[in-house]
Amino acid sequence: MKTRRLLLSSALGAAVLFTGSVATADAGHQVPEKYSYLGAHVSEYWFDKRGDERYREVTLPGLQAGIRFSPRWSGQVWWERNDTQHRNLPYRTYVGVLLGSARYHFNETNFLGFEPYAGLAAGELRLDHQGAPRQKEALVGVEFGLQRGFLNHWVFDIGARPMWTDRDDHIDGEVYAAVNLVFGGKSTPKVVDSDGDGVPDDIDQCPDTPAGVAVDEVGCPLDSDGDGVPDYLDKCPNTPEGALVDEDGCQKVLERDVRETLYLEFETSKSELTEESIEQLSTVNELLTQYPDAKLDLEGHTDSTGSVAFNEKLSNERAEAVKNALVERYGVDASRISTVGKGPHEPIADNSTVDGRAQNRRVEVILRATTEEALFKD
Numbered sequence: 591m592k593t594r595r596l597l598l599s600s601a602l603g604a605a606v607l608f609t610g611s612v613a614t615a616d617a618g619h620q621v622p623e624k625y626s627y628l629g630a631h632v633s634e635y636w637f638d639k640r641g642d643e644r645y646r647e648v649t650l651p652g653l654q655a656g657i658r659f660s661p662r663w664s665g666q667v668w669w670e671r672n673d674t675q676h677r678n679l680p681y682r683t684y685v686g687v688l689l690g691s692a693r694y695h696f697n698e699t700n701f702l703g704f705e706p707y708a709g710l711a712a713g714e715l716r717l718d719h720q721g722a723p724r725q726k727e728a729l730v731g732v733e734f735g736l737q738r739g740f741l742n743h744w745v746f747d748i749g750a751r752p753m754w755t756d757r758d759d760h761i762d763g764e765v766y767a768a769v770n771l772v773f774g775g776k777s778t779p780k781v782v783d784s785d786g787d788g789v790p791d792d793i794d795q796c797p798d799t800p801a802g803v804a805v806d807e808v809g810c811p812l813d814s815d816g817d818g819v820p821d822y823l824d825k826c827p828n829t830p831e832g833a834l835v836d837e838d839g840c841q842k843v844l845e846r847d848v849r850e851t852l853y854l855e856f857e858t859s860k861s862e863l864t865e866e867s868i869e870q871l872s873t874v875n876e877l878l879t880q881y882p883d884a885k886l887d888l889e890g891h892t893d894s895t896g897s898v899a900f901n902e903k904l905s906n907e908r909a910e911a912v913k914n915a916l917v918e919r920y921g922v923d924a925s926r927i928s929t930v931g932k933g934p935h936e937p938i939a940d941n942s943t944v945d946g947r948a949q950n951r952r953v954e955v956i957l958r959a960t961t962e963e964a965l966f967k968d
Contacts, residue, residue: 620738621695621705621737621738621739621745622658622772622775623660623661623697624658624659624660624774625773625774625775626658626772626773626774627655627657627658627745627770627771627773628653628654628655628771629653629654629768629769629770629771630652630653630654630768630769631651631652631654631668631747631766631767631768631769632649632651632652632766632767632768633649633652633670633764633765633766634648634650634764634766635647635649635650635685635687635763636763637762638761645674645676645683645685645717648672648674648685649672650670650671650672650685650687651670651671651672652669652687653670654666654667654668654669654768655667656770658695661695661697662694662695662697663692663693663694664692664693664707665691665692666691666692666693667690668688668689668691668711668713669686669687669688669689670687671684671686671687672684672685673685676719681719681720681721681722682720683717683718683719683720684716684718685716685717686715686716686717686718687713687714687715687716687764688713688714688716689711689712689714690711690712690713691709691710691733692709693707693708693709694709696708701736702736703738704736704737704738705737705738706734706735706736707734707735707737708732708733708734709732709733709734710731710732711730711731711732711733711751712728712730712731713728713729714727714728714729715728727756727757728755728756729753730753731751731753731754731763733749733750734749734750735747735748735750735766736748736749739772744772745770746767746768746769747769747770748765748767748768749765749766750763750764750765750766751763751764751765751766784797785798785801787799787803787805787809788805788809793808793809794808795808795809795810796808796809796810797809799811800822803820803822804821804822811823815827815828815829815831817833817839818835819835819837819838819839823837824838824839825839825840826838826839829841832966834965834966834967841965842964842965843962843963843964844962844963844965845961845962845963846960846961846963848881848884848957848958848960849956849958850877850955850956850957851954851955851956852870852874852955853953853954853955854871854912854953854955855867855948855952856908856952858893858895858951859895859896859904861907861910861911862911863915867912867953871915871916871919871920874886874955874957875919875920875922878916878920878922878926878957881957881959881961883959883960884926884958884959885926885928885957885958886916886922886927886928886955886956886958887928887954887955887956887957887958888912888913888927888928888929888930888954888955888956889909889929889930889931889932889936889954889956890904890905890907890909890910890929890930890931891905891908891932891933891936891937891938891950891951891954892904892905892908892933892934892950892951893934893937893941893947893950894937894941894947894950895941895947898933898934901933901934902931902932902933903931904933905931905932905933906929906930906931907931908931908952909930909931909953910929911953912953912955913929934950937950
């Protein structure tokens with residue numbers, strides 16, 4: 591008996607490993623939802639140990655046929671037969687079991703690659719004694735099992751079946767392993783949506799969308815402004831069409847330095863602004879408004895008339911006069927303006943002529959700023 595149990599256990603283990611190895615890579619039990627089948631099985635049947643007239647356990651080979659008429663329900667006819675020996679009698683007895691069962695399949699459950707089921711079984715146990723009348727017992731029980739499809743047209747089935755018999759109110763039981771050949775297997779295509787975005791995997795072009803992200807009809811995150819950065823990552827959601835953007839969806843810009851220079855002229859040896867120079871201050875104010883982060887450098891200059899020391903002092907006074915005018919007339923922040931006096935050392939014209947000296951009596955207004963130019967795709 592121990593050898594028989596070992597052989598049965600080994601066969602069950604080998605069958606489980608085999609069906610697991612030949613099943614497809616799809617994470618499922620591969621069992622069709624509707625089909626008919628014919629098959630063979632082997633079971634180990636145990637008789638209730640109570641009483642002196644019971645029999646030894648017996649290995650029962652057999653056949654079965656059935657139909658699965660819905661994804662959840664199936665019916666089956668089960669027959670098996672083999673010989674055994676009464677505990678106290680020398681002659682052998684042939685044990686036969688004929689059952690009908692109804693099973694409920696948990697078809698949406700995948701337990702280690704198998705589909706679980708549970709069912710009710712009822713039938714008859716027959717004991718054909720050598721040289722004695724046939725003995726019959728009614729059987730009623732439940733069954734629990736697992737099954738898995740393999741090689742397209744086969745289903746492997748393992749399970750257990752405790753059963754009540756009407757002989758002395760005994761409880762028998764058996765475990766079994768079966769292989770069924772499937773006919774007409776049909777399955778309703780199952781909609782798989784791995785990332786849970788509402789778009790089935792077979793048409794999902796973005797199968798790894800994070801949970802909760804709004805997607806389009808092909809399962810890709812929405813990109814309202816069409817810049818290539820999905821809305822849930824886009825920190826600048828309203829970039830113009832064709833904009834060149836960074837990884838945050840913000841338009842890239844090209845920074846460049848801006849330098850604007852104006853010349854304000856003065857009369858000889860004076861630091862007061864002329865009417866013409868005062869009019870030019872409005873242009874300076876417009877530039878400061880256009881570039882709010884710009885800094886203004888005021889460089890005072892003189893011609894060569896007079897001493898160097900006098901001209902250096904005069905050039906600084908001229909720069910300060912322009913600064914004061916911008917602050918007082920236009921409200922420019924004084925911290926944006928720097929002044930320096932350069933005296934007669936940087937002439938821009940010939941000091942030997944009247945016109946040249948007039949050009950050299952000046953304040954250079956130099957605006958320095960950085961501007962950004964939005965970039966677009968080619």
